[in-house]
Amino acid sequence: MSVLIKGGRVVTADEDRVADVFIEGETVSQIGESLDVEADRVIDADGKYVLPGGVDPHTHLDMPFGGTITCDDFESGQTSAAFGGTTCHVDFVIQPKGSTFTEALEQWHGRREGKAVIDNGFHIAVTDLHEGGTLEELATLPDQGITSYKLFMAYKGAIMVDDETLFRVMQVAADTGALVMVHAEHGDSIDVLVKQALAEGKTEPKYHALTRPPETEGEATNRAIQLARVAGCRLYVVHVSCQEAIDPIATAREKGWDVWGETCTQYFFIDYSFLERPDFEGAKYVYTPPPRPKENQERLWEAVQNDVLSVVSTDHCAFLWDGQKSLGKDDFSKIPNGGPGLENRLQMIHEFGVRQGRISLSRMVELLSTNPAKYFGLYPRKGTIAVGSDADVVVFDPERRVTLSASTHHSRCDYNLYEGTEVTGSPVIVLLRGKVIVDGDEFLGRAGEGQFVKRARFGEQLGGRSRMGLVAG
Ligand code: URP
Ligand code: ZN
Ligand code: ZN
Numbered sequence: 001m002s003v004l005i006k007g008g009r010v011v012t013a014d015e016d017r018v019a020d021v022f023i024e025g026e027t028v029s030q031i032g033e034s035l036d037v038e039a040d041r042v043i044d045a046d047g048k049y050v051l052p053g054g055v056d057p058h059t060h061l062d063m064p065f066g067g068t069i070t071c072d073d074f075e076s077g078q079t080s081a082a083f084g085g086t087t088c089h090v091d092f093v094i095q096p097k098g099s100t101f102t103e104a105l106e107q108w109h110g111r112r113e114g115k116a117v118i119d120n121g122f123h124i125a126v127t128d129l130h131e132g133g134t135l136e137e138l139a140t141l142p143d144q145g146i147t148s149y150k151l152f153m154a155y156k157g158a159i160m161v162d163d164e165t166l167f168r169v170m171q172v173a174a175d176t177g178a179l180v181m182v183h184a185e186h187g188d189s190i191d192v193l194v195k196q197a198l199a200e201g202k203t204e205p206k207y208h209a210l211t212r213p214p215e216t217e218g219e220a221t222n223r224a225i226q227l228a229r230v231a232g233c234r235l236y237v238v239h240v241s242c243q244e245a246i247d248p249i250a251t252a253r254e255k256g257w258d259v260w261g262e263t264c265t266q267y268f269f270i271d272y273s274f275l276e277r278p279d280f281e282g283a284k285y286v287y288t289p290p291p292r293p294k295e296n297q298e299r300l301w302e303a304v305q306n307d308v309l310s311v312v313s314t315d316h317c318a319f320l321w322d323g324q325k326s327l328g329k330d331d332f333s334k335i336p337n338g339g340p341g342l343e344n345r346l347q348m349i350h351e352f353g354v355r356q357g358r359i360s361l362s363r364m365v366e367l368l369s370t371n372p373a374k375y376f377g378l379y380p381r382k383g384t385i386a387v388g389s390d391a392d393v394v395v396f397d398p399e400r401r402v403t404l405s406a407s408t409h410h411s412r413c414d415y416n417l418y419e420g421t422e423v424t425g426s427p428v429i430v431l432l433r434g435k436v437i438v439d440g441d442e443f444l445g446r447a448g449e450g451q452f453v454k455r456a457r458f459g460e461q462l463g464g465r466s467r468m469g470l471v472a473g
Pocket of ligand 3: 058059150315317
């Protein structure tokens, strides 16, 4: 099967030009002006953008958390991703306490098999590390394509790790070349503040934010950076939400340390006041770190402009408002932490980043696709449009007007964080490895066609298929 995408504005992190893209089988085989080729299907992309498929490095599909399970499984979550122009993501395998990493990975493979409609890799989240067992096992994971280790510095009593575990994982990463990812909040002080708030009868959703002040994020971010320097590993700070966390990352990057940071779409748009919405509506915005005071939003835009933060992910961790968030009706600490958003990242960043003049189209591609592919060992197979790369391509109509809503999105979530937001610009055709999986409002992907991607280590480029390894399912 061959596809010719004709006359679109092909935008990568480095280039922005009108060209044809010719796809043979699963890969891009030619890019150029007025290509003289025969194709099985020709897509007229005149007036459209032709973008590399989005890579979302931070998602939680079918994940047990907060006493329940996230409402999107791999099929619904990935279908939603595809409609939003994301063709690859890296999901978190959370090691159940007492399990080996191999057991945890088996569980997560079982969750995606037969359901996956786009490609994905896995990070491993370490919760239980001991010598003579998981400590040694951890070192074997990069050779299996699991090249990032995640540590939660919060969620005390659940998945939080102590500093010894954090540091030991960092030392393993320094040896294996894996990237260490941290959820950076000071879990001990938050735990005290939550208990004190509840003892005082403070139970509404807004106390989720009031018991996790920005300083707790700043402290943990700085601690992780300093410990990573001692251990000599690379560090990636997930879901940065506020100035207090931006500052230590900015310092680290100025000094040339191996530190990178990500923010998520929601932190640009949703502020603390959303948590104060009446009738338990605030629970929709209970995710962690929490929505911050509004002034942080411009600081986040500046940080992505200046490359202090270099990725925008979604942290899609969706729970139903009716039936799951309601577990915390009388106690904010029982509201499962997480929000939806996998489908709307490109539309929102295009509208408020590109159309409102904050970032260029190429920078948008870099933040949503190229940088996550590079940092997480997917580049150049993913994250760009180049000869030899996977033909994961989004044909994006910059004039298409859409109103974002739970009534039209493809996630199972019963609310949308951006409900009623009008955007101009949306994907119209999405290809996964050369196959059209979204055509207008129609989904043409098939469960089981998404592939598991074994990722390279940070800085190692993936080109040939032999190096990458793919598992259908
Ligand atoms: O509230 C959130 N973000 N839930 C998902 C788990 C995490 O902390 O990333
Ligand atoms: Zn987190
Ligand atoms: Zn997360």
